[in-house]
Amino acid sequence: MTSGGVTRAEADDIPAPPWKRAAKAAKPVRRQLSRDAIVDAALRVLDKEGLDAVTMRRVGQELHTGAASLYVHVENKEELHHLLLDRVIADIPLAEPDPTRPLEQVKEFVRNSVRVMAAHPGVAQIAMSGLPSGANALRMMEYLLTLLRLAGLPDQVVAWAGDLLGDFIPAIALEQSFFRQAGITEQSMAERVGQYRDYLLSLPADRFPTLRSLAANMVTGSGNERFEFKLDVMLSGLLAVAAR
Known part of the structure; x- marks a missing residue:
């Protein structure tokens, strides 16, 4: 049985859906951030305060930085929410498909x-x-x-x-x-x-x-x-x- 989700390399290899804008080029920011760190912080906010609290501003506060720093890595709140969903469902265990059951x-x-x-x-x-x-x-x-x-x-x-x-x-x-x-x-x-x-x-x-x-x-x-x-x-x- 496996769990833990796909790797970053595997995720990067999947083409973006046509309705999403191309990711912004990363720019230097005062605080070292990453998409994974932002999603980790969003998950902490979600579990403590609920979905309505998961905003760019609140997650920025969780990371002790401004919301503007997050936009380098995440387009908007909607994308942040879907990244959060993808992080959570990585924990769903998947057994090897068994043709008999x-x-x-x-x-x-x-x-x-x-x-x-x-x-x-x-x-x-x-x-x-x-x-x-x-x-x-x-x-x-x-x-x-x-x-x-x-x-x-x-x-x-x-x-x-x-x-x-x-x-x-x-x-x-x-x-x-x-x-x-x-x-x-x-x-x-x-x-x-x-x-x-x-x-x-x-x-x-x-x-x-x-x-x-x-x-x-x-x-x-x-x-x-x-x-x-x-x-x-x-x-x-x-x-x-x-x-x-």
């Missing part, structure tokens, strides 16, 4: 991706905000699509499945990170779920008969059981679509 490996990849993203509040929001083009993002996409192909899915299904899972992973990670930030424990969640069940049961029976009859079923299972159910449904659905 590709769908189970897809599940493992999704579980690990959610775990890594949820550990850094705000990263999931970045993942939802644009097309993946970072070196590690491309590495993850290559891995996922390879597994889906090994599962025997047609290329068009593979391509759209990558999009589907690319939406699913940050959505679940965002929910989990929200619960962490809000300090919601299993006990407090159970209490909240119980209150919600009682609320559904209190609705007028003539207007909400289905909601009332399913109230108990809707609140069963742990968060992990619900996550695994969604994952099973998606992968089973892909196989069903491919068999049409």
